[in-house]
Amino acid sequence: MDSKAHRPGREAGRPRRHEEQHEGFGGCGETRHDGHMIYYWLIDGLKAGDKATLIIQLMKLVMKNSIIIGAAILAIVLASLGTYFAAKYWSSTTSSETEAVTNVSSPSCGDGVCQTIEKIKNTCAEDCLKAGDAEEVLVNSDATSEGFVVIHMEPGTGAEEQKNLANPKTYWPNLVSLVETADLYDIKLTLLFNPEWADYILQNPDKLSVLRNWEADGHEIGYHHHGPQAHGMNYWNGYTNQIQYQNRQQYKGTIDDAMNLLTQLPIGRKIYTAGVAGEEDRLFDWPPGVPYRVDGTTGGAVDSMKQETINNQSITFLQHQIFIPEGENSISLDEIRKEATEMKKDEYLGIVFHAHNFTNETKTEYEELFKFLSENLNILTVKDILT
Numbered sequence: 545m546d547s548k549a550h551r552p553g554r555e556a557g558r559p560r561r562h563e564e565q566h567e568g569f570g571g572c573g574e575t576r577h578d579g580h581m582i583y584y585w586l587i588d589g590l591k592a593g594d595k596a597t598l599i600i601q602l603m604k605l606v607m608k609n610s611i612i613i614g615a616a617i618l619a620i621v622l623a624s625l626g627t628y629f630a631a632k633y634w635s636s637t638t639s640s641e642t643e644a645v646t647n648v649s650s651p652s653c654g655d656g657v658c659q660t661i662e663k664i665k666n667t668c669a670e671d672c673l674k675a676g677d678a679e680e681v682l683v684n685s686d687a688t689s690e691g692f693v694v695i696h697m698e699p700g701t702g703a704e705e706q707k708n709l710a711n712p713k714t715y716w717p718n719l720v721s722l723v724e725t726a727d728l729y730d731i732k733l734t735l736l737f738n739p740e741w742a743d744y745i746l747q748n749p750d751k752l753s754v755l756r757n758w759e760a761d762g763h764e765i766g767y768h769h770h771g772p773q774a775h776g777m778n779y780w781n782g783y784t785n786q787i788q789y790q791n792r793q794q795y796k797g798t799i800d801d802a803m804n805l806l807t808q809l810p811i812g813r814k815i816y817t818a819g820v821a822g823e824e825d826r827l828f829d830w831p832p833g834v835p836y837r838v839d840g841t842t843g844g845a846v847d848s849m850k851q852e853t854i855n856n857q858s859i860t861f862l863q864h865q866i867f868i869p870e871g872e873n874s875i876s877l878d879e880i881r882k883e884a885t886e887m888k889k890d891e892y893l894g895i896v897f898h899a900h901n902f903t904n905e906t907k908t909e910y911e912e913l914f915k916f917l918s919e920n921l922n923i924l925t926v927k928d929i930l931t
């Protein structure tokens with residue numbers, strides 16, 4: 545037999561001995577001896593790793609009348625071999641199928657083409673946007689309506705507080721939180737400061753640095769003036785050009801003095817936008833050289849720009865409306881939405897509120913406002929809209 549050469553144990557004699565025994569015996573003892581021989585044949589066959597030899601030897605056994613045992617073992621061996629090859633075939637096809645799915649879905653996703661497999665299996669939304677989805681994105685990104693959000697930083701609210709920096713000290717954290725929130729929605733704020741705030745910020749280099757970082761990020765630094773007439777003496781910031789108030793206890797300086805403080809805040813040392821309520825104060829206290837004016841608490845958030853003259857100076861004006869959750873005279877978010885959808889070309893949507901209005905209680909509603917504005921309008925600073 546060819547397989548002899550592959551049986552090193554064959555020369556040791558043990559299998560031959562059993563072969564001789566088998567050949568020498570017959571009759572009643574055969575079954576027992578055949579049982580031994582089956583054992584050694586199996587061992588030999590397994591050692592050799594030669595399945596063909598094993599099967600032939602088993603077939604020989606069957607031929608030699610050990611039909612029941614031989615046939616049973618043959619059946620078991622054949623069944624085992626069948627199971628082994630079936631399992632091997634199954635695992636190879638399964639793994640190749642897995643590779644095929646992986647190969648189809650990963651390298652082509654993101655190539656901008658919706659392959660059939662991506663469409664059917666919905667494995668790549670990036671490539672397989674529906675036509676309607678794509679149009680919707682285009683409409684939003686195409687929005688050109690502009691708006692602005694003005695923040696007023698108020699002086700103290702009483703004669704005593706005006707003498708110190710209590711108000712800016714109390715509400716500086718509110719302002720920081722407000723700007724951080726606006727940044728999340730890419731809202732560029734127009735921050736208008738009363739002189740007390742400039743005083744407070746200039747006393748602290750860290751705060752001045754924070755403020756200038758805001759400016760570098762696209763927010764605007766401007767002036768907010770509380771004159772002695774429009775807001776009443778208790779809400780006056782102490783600065784005025786009106787001589788009749790300059791002998792008062794609260795008086796701190798002229799508008800030039802106020803602007804000397806304010807212009808130290810922005811990097812470029814120039815103020816573009818101011819909010820000065822009340823014509824009775826504005827005619828005297830409008831800061832010289834400031835070209836843009838924003839004002840208004842009621843009367844609507846949408847307006848078109850107007851030219852006006854104050855003290856022989858040409859000014860561009862935009863109206864805004866106040867938004868304070870639960871606040872008196874405040875426009876509601878629904879009204880803002882309605883006005884925004886009805887805006888005409890050359891109109892701007894303007895919102896104003898105070899830094900101290902932005903609290904833990906109102907934050908959610910301001911976030912809702914910012915979300916709406918960021919999704920539907922370009923919110924720019926007043927300077928960027930009007931320049």
Ligand SMILES: [Zn+2]
Nearest residue numbers: 696698768770
């Ligand atoms: Zn104010």
